[in-house]
Amino acid sequence: MPFGKPRAERADAVRNREHLLKTAREMLAECGADKVTMDGLAERACLGKGTVFRHFGTRAGIFRALLDADERRFQEQVMSGPPPLGPGAEPIDRLIAYGRARIAFLLDHHVIARAALDRNQPAPVGDPSVTQLHIRVLLQQGAPMPNIAGVAIQLTAALEGPLLLYLSRPDTDANETAEIYDLLADAWQTLIERLTR
Amino acid sequence: MPFGKPRAERADAVRNREHLLKTAREMLAECGADKVTMDGLAERACLGKGTVFRHFGTRAGIFRALLDADERRFQEQVMSGPPPLGPGAEPIDRLIAYGRARIAFLLDHHVIARAALDRNQPAPVGDPSVTQLHIRVLLQQGAPMPNIAGVAIQLTAALEGPLLLYLSRPDTDANETAEIYDLLADAWQTLIERLTR
DNA sequence: CTATGAAGCGGGGTAAAGTCCGTTTATGCT
DNA sequence: AGCATAAACGGACTTTACCCCGCTTCATAG
Numbered sequence: 090m091p092f093g094k095p096r097a098e099r100a101d102a103v104r105n106r107e108h109l110l111k112t113a114r115e116m117l118a119e120c121g122a123d124k125v126t127m128d129g130l131a132e133r134a135c136l137g138k139g140t141v142f143r144h145f146g147t148r149a150g151i152f153r154a155l156l157d158a159d160e161r162r163f164q165e166q167v168m169s170g171p172p173p174l175g176p177g178a179e180p181i182d183r184l185i186a187y188g189r190a191r192i193a194f195l196l197d198h199h200v201i202a203r204a205a206l207d208r209n210q211p212a213p214v215g216d217p218s219v220t221q222l223h224i225r226v227l228l229q230q231g232a233p234m235p236n237i238a239g240v241a242i243q244l245t246a247a248l249e250g251p252l253l254l255y256l257s258r259p260d261t262d263a264n265e266t267a268e269i270y271d272l273l274a275d276a277w278q279t280l281i282e283r284l285t286r
Numbered sequence: 287m288p289f290g291k292p293r294a295e296r297a298d299a300v301r302n303r304e305h306l307l308k309t310a311r312e313m314l315a316e317c318g319a320d321k322v323t324m325d326g327l328a329e330r331a332c333l334g335k336g337t338v339f340r341h342f343g344t345r346a347g348i349f350r351a352l353l354d355a356d357e358r359r360f361q362e363q364v365m366s367g368p369p370p371l372g373p374g375a376e377p378i379d380r381l382i383a384y385g386r387a388r389i390a391f392l393l394d395h396h397v398i399a400r401a402a403l404d405r406n407q408p409a410p411v412g413d414p415s416v417t418q419l420h421i422r423v424l425l426q427q428g429a430p431m432p433n434i435a436g437v438a439i440q441l442t443a444a445l446e447g448p449l450l451l452y453l454s455r456p457d458t459d460a461n462e463t464a465e466i467y468d469l470l471a472d473a474w475q476t477l478i479e480r481l482t483r
Numbered sequence: 484c485t486a487t488g489a490a491g492c493g494g495g496g497t498a499a500a501g502t503c504c505g506t507t508t509a510t511g512c513t
Numbered sequence: 514a515g516c517a518t519a520a521a522c523g524g525a526c527t528t529t530a531c532c533c534c535g536c537t538t539c540a541t542a543g
Contacts, residue, residue, distance in 0.1 A: 099539060102491060123406065127530060137493035139533085148530065206403070209320065234480060239473025246447025247440035254443065254450065276436025283431060284480050296509055299521060323499060334523030339501065 106144045109134050110158075113151055122204040125151070152205035156198060163194050164219060180231030181285050187223065188248055188277035195252040196270055203253060221245045232285035247280065303341050306331050307355075310348050319401040322348070346404035353398055360391050361416060377428030378482050384420065385445055385474035392449040393467055400450060418442045429482035444477065 112134040116125045127148060131138040145151045172178035173186040195202060225241035234240065251273060309331040313322045324345060328335040342348045369375035370383040392399060422438035431437065448470060458466070 096489080096540085099490060101539070105491085126528085128528090131493090138495095138531090139493050140491075142531065143491070146531095204405075206405070208401075208403070234476060236469070236473045236476050239469045240476055242448050242452065242470070243444035243473050243477060246451065247444040250443025250447030250451065251439050254447065255439065272433070272436045273439065276433045276440050279431060279433050279437055280440060280481065283483075284477065286480075286483065293510080293519080296520060298509065302521085324501080325499065328523090335501090335525095336503085336523055337521075340521070343501095345500065 102144075105134075105136060105140060109136065109141060109144060109151075110154060113155060117155075117201070122152070122200050125204075147207060149205050149207035149210065152201050155201050156205055159194075159198060163190070166190070167223065180227045181281065184224065184227045184231060184285075185278050185281050187227070188281065189274045191220065191248050192252070192273050192277065193270060195249060196266055199252055206253065220248065224248075228285075244280075248277065299341075302331075302333060302337060306333065306338060306341060306348075307351060310352060314352075314398070319349070319397050322401075344404060346402050346407065349398050349402035353395060353402055356391075356395060360387070363387070364420065377424045378478065381421065381424040381428060381482075382475050382478050384424070385478065386471045388417065388445050389449070389470050389474065390467060392446060393463055396449055403450065417445065421445075425482075441477075445474065 109130065113125060113130055116130060116133065127141050128138055130151070131141045134141075141151075145154055166174055167187065167190075169175055173182045174190050176183075178186070221241050224244050225237055228234070228241060228244075229237055306327065310322055310327055313327065313330065322345075324335055324338050327348070328338045331338075338348075342351055363371055364384065364387075366372055370379045371387050373380075375383070418438050421441050422434055425431070425438060425441075426434055
């Protein structure tokens, strides 16, 4: 029997994983991210602790899994949604729209994204290479410049860094959030416009 | 007796803190960052665990303290060293030099800086406001633009993000390190030059 | 339908972070 | 010097992430 189909995933495993994610989302909504403990989650889901670890590997893995679902939806908008975020608009306009949407996404998912950070792991949010690659391609199309690869890395960080590293304030109300969004989204636009002039 | 002098720090406390930092540095050099545990450090320093926590608050605090010393030296170079990093050169040249120096610094301190990240804490590396403020001032002088504050935040992230978030590979040899440095430093220069054209 | 083997499950065990509080000690004052 | 006091110390205790391995359950072949 070849590698191609290493046997489908067991039905109970699928059921349990979904149940765990649902439970995790509940706990997250009720008590905040750092009240979501592995034991607590296992108990509330009426499953063994080992099961939780089998599915997610580490605590951060749970949050990564929670992000993934939304992340997939986000990337769908980018790949096949309406312009300017989706295909059809000018590369530079798409790049600006991408940044704005991404900042909004990260603000929304800020708590989860940060909880998905892991002491010893390359990258937390989504697959950074997806964002990075997208930026790189659009940049290449809209404004070729030397060292596109490096610039794309840094623009990725410019987008995701502030929300993961510097503005990690759980005590942010809706008003402030809107302000932060405007600040960063406008800054992103400035950055891209001047960069690609 | 007013607030001004709430009593000098006790001599034994100073001695112990320095001894702890020295011991931590030794353990770090010998076994790597994640072998530096609070219990281990306390035992090796022949002090109680409570003492370690009194001085550093959290595990990440130890690494923050280790960074601080070098960080101070770095900022000194920026504030009063020779140009173009120090004062005297054109703002844009200083900005480019700052980025290059900062990238080198973070590559050197990459392991410590990452270990200084804390699950629930605003910012890990140095005082981000120092880097941010410096970038902002130089940008203002050299190339005024709308939303300088926001752009400065994002440029700060562009500088520190890659090394904290994306390139966290402990298995990097000297050769690769040099490559990464060139990639990012050149990218930074491109970014700034095009941004301030 | 049953056998079988692999995938999944459970929960006790370990190690490390962080808390607490009773005890010790440096320091400044008399 | 002796004393009062706040600071510092120590280490037991609690909580939590993560490991491990024997047991159970599902899916497939016969």
